[in-house]
Amino acid sequence: MIVCLCHSISDREVREHVEHGCRTVGQVGRACGAGTDCGQCVNQLARMVRAAAPSSPGGEPGVPIAQQPRVL
Numbered sequence: 001m002i003v004c005l006c007h008s009i010s011d012r013e014v015r016e017h018v019e020h021g022c023r024t025v026g027q028v029g030r031a032c033g034a035g036t037d038c039g040q041c042v043n044q045l046a047r048m049v050r051a052a053a054p055s056s057p058g059g060e061p062g063v064p065i066a067q068q069p070r071v072l
Contacts, residue, residue: 003044006037014045018052025049 001011009032017031025045029036035045 003048004034004037004041006041007033009034009041011048014048015052018049023049 003011022028035042
């Protein structure tokens, strides 16, 4: 399903970016452009990021925050 019509970004692509370290809508936007034009998809992107993110508040389970890779 296309999530961002402005940049033709699919839900699959958003999930891939989250799996590779994006933890915020802004990070997803910098990675692929989703949510950076008209903004209509931002709420959907936020739901997807929350749903796909690890349940551990520190990111990767069992890895201290200071040792996790920094995602820009």
